[in-house]
Amino acid sequence: xxxxxxxxxLLALVGALVLSSVVPSPAQQVAARHAAxxxxxxxxxxxxxxxxxxxxxxxxxxxxxxxLPPGKGTVKQGDELFQAQCxxxxxxxxxxxxxxxxxxxxLGTLKADRPDKTIGSxxxxxxxxxxxxxxxxxxxxxxxxxxxxxxxxxxxxxxMNDIVKDENFELNEKNFRSIRMPxxxxxxxxxxxxxxxxxxxxxxxxxxxxxxxxxxxxxxTVDVTPDSKSGPKVD
Amino acid sequence: xxxxxxxxxxxxxxxxGAAGVVGAGTALAAMPAVAGSEKPDPLITEVQDxxxxxxxxxxxxxxxxxxxxxxxxxxxDVAWLTASPESxxxxxxxxxxxxxxxxxxxCFERHHGGIAEIDPANHRLMINGLVDRPLVFTMDxxxxxxxxxxxxxxxxxxxxxxxxxxxxxxxxxxxxxxxHNVMYTGVPLKVLLDEAGLKPNVKWxxxxxxxxxxxxxxxxxxxxxxxxxxxxxxxxxxxxPEQGYPLRAVIPGWEGNLWVKWLxxxxxxxxxxxxxxxxxxxxxxxxxxRSRKYTFIMDAKSVVTNPSPQAPLKHKGRNVLSGLxxxxxxxxxxxxxxxxxxxxxxxxxLDGPVLDKSLARFYVDFDWNGEELMxxxxxIDSTGYVQPSKDELRKVRGVNxxxxxxxxxxxxxxxxxxxxxxxxx
Numbered sequence: 001x002x003x004x005x006x007x008x009x010l011l012a013l014v015g016a017l018v019l020s021s022v023v024p025s026p027a028q029q030v031a032a033r034h035a036a037x038x039x040x041x042x043x044x045x046x047x048x049x050x051x052x053x054x055x056x057x058x059x060x061x062x063x064x065x066x067x068l069p070p071g072k073g074t075v076k077q078g079d080e081l082f083q084a085q086c087x088x089x090x091x092x093x094x095x096x097x098x099x100x101x102x103x104x105x106x107l108g109t110l111k112a113d114r115p116d117k118t119i120g121s122x123x124x125x126x127x128x129x130x131x132x133x134x135x136x137x138x139x140x141x142x143x144x145x146x147x148x149x150x151x152x153x154x155x156x157x158x159x160m161n162d163i164v165k166d167e168n169f170e171l172n173e174k175n176f177r178s179i180r181m182p183x184x185x186x187x188x189x190x191x192x193x194x195x196x197x198x199x200x201x202x203x204x205x206x207x208x209x210x211x212x213x214x215x216x217x218x219x220x221t222v223d224v225t226p227d228s229k230s231g232p233k234v235d
Numbered sequence: 236x237x238x239x240x241x242x243x244x245x246x247x248x249x250x251x252g253a254a255g256v257v258g259a260g261t262a263l264a265a266m267p268a269v270a271g272s273e274k275p276d277p278l279i280t281e282v283q284d285x286x287x288x289x290x291x292x293x294x295x296x297x298x299x300x301x302x303x304x305x306x307x308x309x310x311x312d313v314a315w316l317t318a319s320p321e322s323x324x325x326x327x328x329x330x331x332x333x334x335x336x337x338x339x340x341x342c343f344e345r346h347h348g349g350i351a352e353i354d355p356a357n358h359r360l361m362i363n364g365l366v367d368r369p370l371v372f373t374m375d376x377x378x379x380x381x382x383x384x385x386x387x388x389x390x391x392x393x394x395x396x397x398x399x400x401x402x403x404x405x406x407x408x409x410x411x412x413x414x415h416n417v418m419y420t421g422v423p424l425k426v427l428l429d430e431a432g433l434k435p436n437v438k439w440x441x442x443x444x445x446x447x448x449x450x451x452x453x454x455x456x457x458x459x460x461x462x463x464x465x466x467x468x469x470x471x472x473x474x475x476p477e478q479g480y481p482l483r484a485v486i487p488g489w490e491g492n493l494w495v496k497w498l499x500x501x502x503x504x505x506x507x508x509x510x511x512x513x514x515x516x517x518x519x520x521x522x523x524x525r526s527r528k529y530t531f532i533m534d535a536k537s538v539v540t541n542p543s544p545q546a547p548l549k550h551k552g553r554n555v556l557s558g559l560x561x562x563x564x565x566x567x568x569x570x571x572x573x574x575x576x577x578x579x580x581x582x583x584x585l586d587g588p589v590l591d592k593s594l595a596r597f598y599v600d601f602d603w604n605g606e607e608l609m610x611x612x613x614x615i616d617s618t619g620y621v622q623p624s625k626d627e628l629r630k631v632r633g634v635n636x637x638x639x640x641x642x643x644x645x646x647x648x649x650x651x652x653x654x655x656x657x658x659x660x
Contacts, residue, residue: 045376046430049361049369057361057500060441060451062508089318099318110524115635117515122526125509132511135449136348139322142447187518190530196631199534200619204571206580213576213609215647217401217658219544225405226313 059143061131065177068130072172073152075159079167081149082156085138094118094160104160107182120161124184126176129154310341313409316397321349322448324391326412329538329559330546335386335416335587335594339470342415344477345391348447351497355473355481358445360427360465364502367432374481377467380422385464385487386593388561390414390533392490392517392638398625399634402645402656407543410644410656414561416594419485421466424459427501437503441510442484445499452493453507454486458531462487465498488563488592489531490638492517522633533563535622536641537570537597537614548603548652556599558583562616567595569615574601576609576645576659577624583612608648609659625658 061067083092090096094103106116115121119129134150136142145153155171158164158179171179219225301308310325317323327343344350355374363369391413397403404410433456440459444450454463464485467474474480479496486493492512507513507529519527537560542548560567566589571580583597597612614622625642632639647657 043380043426043430045379046362046370046372049363049371053361053371054363054369057443058363058502060443060502060508060510062504062506064506066504099315101318110520110526111522115520117520119515122520123515125514128509128511128514131451131508135451136447136511139319139348140447142348142449186525187514187528188525190527190532192527192530192532192534199621199623199627202621204580204613204615204621206571208578209580210577213578213645213659215657216660218647219402219405219656222401222403224313224315224403225409226311 059134061127063125063127068173069147070173071147071151072170073148074170075155075167078152078156119157122183124187126179322347326408327415328408329412329540330407330543335596337415339475343413347450350477351446358481361500362431364504365434365437366503370431380426382422384420386418387487388416388594389491395640396637401658405656406545407540411538417469419466420468421464424463436505438505439507441502441508442495443500444495445497451510519636519638534641535562535614535616535620537612538644539610539612542654543646544654547654551605554603558597558612560595560614565617566591568617570597571613572599573611574608577611605650610646611643
């Protein structure tokens with residue numbers, strides 16, 4: 001802290017010395033300020049992002065292949081990586097351990113009473129798998145996987161979900177876009193303002209709006225609420 | 236203690252039900268004895284410690300915290316919901332709050348990789364992609380830009396998500412507590428984008444966090460240029476670490492997941508990224524197996540916060556019914572309250588500022604004689620949208636949507652004052 005103060009003091013001193021020889025008159029200062037404020041929107045804040053900096057952070061991948069890095073990995077390689085780094089949470093076959101996400105199976109369950117939303121049964125785009133593993137996995141050790149590792153793991157997830165059958169299959173930046181996810185066509189954009197138009201058209205009833213209500217379900221019989229009588233211990 | 240005396244005082248008042256459903260003149264056990272027959276209150280007749288001795292001086296509490304008598308008022312989680320606390324959620328204790336501002340320390344938390352602890356001197360915001368000049372900003376740069384102050388609600392799209400199949404969690408903290416409402420100070424995103432210069436073909440942005448989940452979401456450019464803020468302060472002070480310190484996105488009226496915390500990068504592009512959080516999560520699976528995506532806007536919604544399961548009715552006679560209403564499409568025009576399970580409704584009194592995309596506070600002052608009530612509230616927003624019943628919503632969405640459950644909540648008040656989350660048919 002005191003070091004910082006010293007540095008500021010030094011900077012101020014240097015600044016004063018430098019400026020003393022070239023300091024503009026008050027009139028010049030006003031003119032310069034006026035010119036700056038009437039210039040177009042630019043504030044002149046921030047600095048150019050360097051190519052190395054953009055490369056370090058810009059790892060995102062889109063469905064059209066934008067951002068897909070060069071690299072490759074096979075199902076077999078992915079299997080090894082998965083068992084070593086992922087299975088502890090996701091299970092040997094992607095079945096999920098405890099409440100950790102299930103990654104495989106569930107095909108054809110989306111209309112069922114209890115849908116099983118996995119990469120294979122639900123995710124519409126393969127690029128999402130690559131983008132997410134690259135930025136966030138393994139949980140607690142993010143951004144530690146190479147691009148080849150991510151290709152291999154993505155290939156293994158395709159295999160676990162029966163989207164590719166051959167364990168020697170190699171996923172790379174060239175064949176990546178040829179993979180179609182089973183549920184790709186089942187998504188549509190927000191249409192609530194037309195499909196739920198009735199919620200705008202209803203004049204709210206005020207009197208005698210319905211028959212006698214009956215209790216048909218009670219939270220206390222489900223009994224999953226944390227004990228509300230006391231909060232957690234707080235010091 | 237003071238509560239008890241106020242009951243007795245207030246219960247001398249009239250007992251006519253505010254909604255006309257309470258029988259007038261019903262005899263009440265809680266009716267106070269005639270004045271003068273009670274023993275004097277020692278809290279008044281005896282000198283108390285705090286009245287005799289000196290209290291703590293200034294600077295004993297350099298950063299003030301709530302009274303020790305308020306220690307039970309905290310965010311709570313529901314442990315079984317998630318696999319680990321670092322990728323989890325807790326809930327705002329709505330039943331303990333009033334007015335429209337959520338205290339910063341009680342704003343619910345939702346993290347995907349734990350709280351990133353970032354020294355603001357080490358924080359950078361990059362803008363890249365389809366821009367004329369990819370730029371890097373420091374926090375100092377951002378604080379030199381023109382700033383604005385705005386009050387907005389943030390609701391998680393999964394708020395009430397556990398209630399699709401019926402009443403599950405017994406408390407409005409758990410059914411509705413994934414919401415908060417704070418005053419943000421920040422820079423309009425448009426100011427930052429103008430610095431970088433958007434290419435004419437930009438249609439979407441991608442926002443990305445600096446946390447260990449690298450949380451990323453796509454945002455349509457129209458919204459980005461309209462009212463999105465890049466905020467560094469909430470309720471007058473720096474953002475709390477769990478709310479994205481030192482920098483977060485504020486996307487008014489839209490689902491909380493888009494409000495990327497610890498914001499480190501904005502990429503401009505010509506199409507959405509289809510990130511994990513906008514495909515596998517935060518899409519709404521319908522009964523026919525198809526899924527709605529880009530459901531950004533939070534529909535109008537309301538909830539009675541008091542009384543509610545965690546805040547039972549303790550007194551017959553006079554009581555205050557209180558609640559919150561909000562809409563991602565605008566402001567709250569009206570809130571109706573029913574005490575008889577939706578048969579009859581009365582319009583509640585809105586009090587305090589009623590602002591665009593902010594929580595609004597409503598009240599019904601009523602008398603209770605110990606009869607069973609089924610309390611509901613119904614919000615109507617400035618676009619004319621009327622909050623639907625849960626059944627109306629299930630009819631069009633099924634029960635597997637998880638997100639965007641804005642159906643009308645029912646609290647059953649039993650004769651002893653206990654309150655339950657119930658589903659009515």
